[in-house]
Amino acid sequence: MPKTSNGETPFSLTYGTETMIPAEIRVPTQRTLQREGRVEEDLRLNLNLAEEMSEEAVRREVEYKKKIERYYNARVMEVKFKKGDWVLREKDASRKEDQGKLGPKWEGPYQVIWAGDKGAYRLADSTGKEVPRT
Incomplete structure (x- = not known):
């Protein structure tokens, strides 16, 4: 064909x-x-x-x-976050142990503490502690 x-x-x-x-x-x-x-x-x-x-x-x-x-x-709709926004992130980013297909896919909420030009972000949890690997 x-x-x-x-x-x-x-x-x-x-x-x-x-x-x-x-x-x-x-x-x-x-x-x-x-x-x-x-x-x-x-x-x-x-x-x-x-x-x-x-x-x-x-x-x-x-x-x-x-x-x-x-x-x-x-x-496609481009979404940009700015400092102070609350977001969720994929569970795979934290590299925690897999909970199977019925486990949560997202974790958070996290607050954006720094936003780069090309979609790079630094996140902090609700207590203000910076989250690694963001």
Whole structure:
């Protein structure tokens, strides 16, 4: 099946030609009747065009990734905390022992005591003691 991102099948990108299932080879179809006698010629032509085909697939894949990025960025909401905000943090950050899948996923509340430009924060618990690994 052709990939959505580049419009080509992995086989065609690797070998420079499309696949034919055994049923197409045994039972004459329009596709096999057109190719009779021209197989060698077609394979040589496909090998010459393989590089161009892969370059085109790369171009389409880049366009597809940009489209996905625009879609994601249009819907994501950036959240920035400032000094004094109360937040929760993921339990994994504290590296405490795992309590299983029914255990809490978040811990806190913690107060932001310092907020960096790029999303780095220092947190303190409710008594004012700074929390490690934030």
